[in-house]
Amino acid sequence: xxxxxxxxxxxxxxxxxxxxxxxxxxxxxxxxxxxxxxxxxxxxxxxxxxxxxxxxxxxxxxxxxxxxxxxxxxxxxxxxxxxxxxxxxxxxxxxxxxxxxxxxxxxxxxxxxxxxxxxxxxxxxxxxxxxxxxxxxxxxxxxxxxxxxxxxxxxxxxxxxxxxxxxxxxxxxxxxxxxxxxxxxxxxxxxxxxxxxxxxxxxxxxxxxxxxxxxxxxxxxxxxxxxxxxxxxxxxxxxxxxxxxxxxxxxxxxxxxxxxxxxxxxxxxxxxxxxxxxxxxxxxxxxxxxxxxxxxxxxxxxxxxxxxxxxxxxxxxxxxxxxxxxxxxxxxxxxxxxxxxxxxxxxxxxxxxxxxxxxxxxxxxxxxxxxxxxxxxxxxxxxxxxxxxxxxxxxxxxxxxxxxxxxxxxxxxxxxxxx
Numbered sequence: 505x506x507x508x509x510x511x512x513x514x515x516x517x518x519x520x521x522x523x524x525x526x527x528x529x530x531x532x533x534x535x536x537x538x539x540x541x542x543x544x545x546x547x548x549x550x551x552x553x554x555x556x557x558x559x560x561x562x563x564x565x566x567x568x569x570x571x572x573x574x575x576x577x578x579x580x581x582x583x584x585x586x587x588x589x590x591x592x593x594x595x596x597x598x599x600x601x602x603x604x605x606x607x608x609x610x611x612x613x614x615x616x617x618x619x620x621x622x623x624x625x626x627x628x629x630x631x632x633x634x635x636x637x638x639x640x641x642x643x644x645x646x647x648x649x650x651x652x653x654x655x656x657x658x659x660x661x662x663x664x665x666x667x668x669x670x671x672x673x674x675x676x677x678x679x680x681x682x683x684x685x686x687x688x689x690x691x692x693x694x695x696x697x698x699x700x701x702x703x704x705x706x707x708x709x710x711x712x713x714x715x716x717x718x719x720x721x722x723x724x725x726x727x728x729x730x731x732x733x734x735x736x737x738x739x740x741x742x743x744x745x746x747x748x749x750x751x752x753x754x755x756x757x758x759x760x761x762x763x764x765x766x767x768x769x770x771x772x773x774x775x776x777x778x779x780x781x782x783x784x785x786x787x788x789x790x791x792x793x794x795x796x797x798x799x800x801x802x803x804x805x806x807x808x809x810x811x812x813x814x815x816x817x818x819x820x821x822x823x824x825x826x827x828x829x830x831x832x833x834x835x836x837x838x839x840x841x842x843x844x845x846x847x848x849x850x851x852x853x854x855x856x857x858x859x860x861x862x863x864x865x866x867x868x869x870x871x872x873x874x875x876x877x878x879x880x881x882x883x884x885x886x887x888x889x890x891x892x893x894x895x896x897x898x899x900x901x902x903x904x905x906x907x908x909x910x911x912x913x914x915x916x917x918x919x920x921x922x923x
Contacts, residue, residue: 568624570692570730570919573617574748574881575723576711577704580609580616580643580907581695584656585628588635588680596656597628600641609643610863611908616643617695620881620911621861622919627686635680638725640695644907645674678725685727692730692877694748694814697722711751711883726814733819733875733921739827741871742819743838744921745811746879749914753813755842757880760808761822764835810843816877824871825854833858833867838916840880850884852916860911861918875921884914 573581582600586592602615602625609618617623627636641659646652650666651659661668669675678695685691698704698712700721709716716722728746736742745759809817825832834855841849857878858867 569627569686569689570622570877570921571617571625572622572692572694572746572748572877572879572881572917572919573619574750574879575619575695575697576750576883577698577706578619578640578695578723580612580618580910581640582616582643582646583625583627584639584641584659584675585636586639586656586660587630587633588637592637592639592677593657593660593662595630595633596660597630598626599653599655600643600646600659601625601627609908612643614643614647618910619907620915620917622877622879622917624919629683629687633683635682636686637680638678638693639675640678640723641669641675645669676721676723678723681725681727685729690730690732691727692746692816694726694728694746695723696726696748696750696814697724699723711885713750713753728814728816730816730877731818734821736821736873736875738873740821740823741874741876742821743876743878743918744819745809745817746877747811747813747815748879748881749883750813751883751885752842752880752914755844756810756812758808758810758841758843759817759820759878760839760841761820762837762839763823764825764832819875824868827868827872830867833871838878840914840916848884850914850916857916857918860915870918870920873922874918877919877921879917879919880914881917882911882914886912886914 571583582602584592584596584598584600587595602617602623604615608614609616609621609623615623617625639656639660646654646659648666651669654667658667659669671677676699681693686693696713698707698716698721701707701718703721707716707718707721713722728748730744733742733744743759745757747757749757809820811817825836834853837851837853838857839849839851854867854871858865858870862870
């Protein structure tokens with residue numbers, strides 16, 4: 505059975521046992537110790553003080569747009585927008601988004617949408633505009649002293665000033681997208697495709713899409729309609745599942761949730777039970793990161809859901825383990841399986857998802873009563889370990905300091921819609 509998350513899931517199991525041991529010491533000690541551990545393990549040694557509530561949001565946006573960064577091998581981004589067919593220097597509005605410096609990306613001290621991650625961002629809507637051109641700006645290069653705090657219009661200038669951004673070196677212009685779906689609050693924006701081959705040696709049609717051009721690349725922004733989520737009760741979570749993995753675009757992906765059975769020991773003794781798997785899916789690993797100790801059984805009916813590539817499912821409602829049993833969050837798992845494939849399954853424990861999405865929050869606090877956008881991103885053919893630095897062409901352009909290591913392999917990330 506294919507296990508693309510071996511490294512992360514092994515850490516998840518260890519985390520669960522450590523968290524459970526600390527839990528018995530006392531609430532204050534637990535919070536301090538876990539925050540310190542998570543900061544060291546997942547924020548590059550605590551160098552940025554990034555927000556613990558998950559992927560960054562742009563608090564200034566009245567109706568922020570969820571953006572998922574599923575462009576393999578690309579760079580961490582901030583977005584500017586211009587009216588299609590017009591001079592971008594004349595129609596740029598606002599700051600590159602997200603702009604809230606108090607909610608930086610993991611492993612950084614500046615805002616952006618991390619590669620393999622997500623964020624809510626604001627979008628300007630110039631009067632009369634029918635289409636907008638998204639510009640992917642390299643978030644790290646906006647941290648140059650001359651550029652920090654500049655508006656999009658100031659950055660897209662035409663001079664030799666170090667303020668002015670340069671095509672390819674600092675940004676990529678994407679094909680235009682219609683304004684109405686951006687405005688109505690019912691869509692997610694998904695960044696997909698790859699850079700040209702000379703900037704991403706791993707890029708090819710299988711990994712990047714059928715329209716991949718090795719000279720130009722095929723970065724683009726796709727709009728995915730989102731259903732309205734139900735409000736889950738306490739002790740449960742609602743999840744809208746989005747299949748955003750280009751390498752797996754050929755198959756619909758089925759999401760099933762498995763919860764530790766009440767009063768069970770190790771999963772080898774039947775500790776994992778399907779929580780309302782209406783489709784009868786039995787393709788996952790039934791002992792995913794199983795530790796010792798019991799969990800709580802499913803109390804809210806749920807069902808497996810399936811999504812074709814670049815679509816979203818209606819939200820399912822899933823039971824959570826008991827808040828008092830932290831180790832159960834390292835055993836309760838979402839399992840993703842190609843529909844009709846009969847082969848590999850990809851298990852992600854709740855601890856995996858929380859760690860990839862909000863590393864400084866305890867799982868009960870992150871999941872309980874949440875309405876999630878749950879997105880499958882990445883490439884299962886990649887090794888799950890992250891490289892030392894992003895492999896883009898400009899990784900050494902500024903003294904050898906590239907973007908922070910991006911997630912590798914296949915990942916399941918969450919963005920809370922209710923925050």
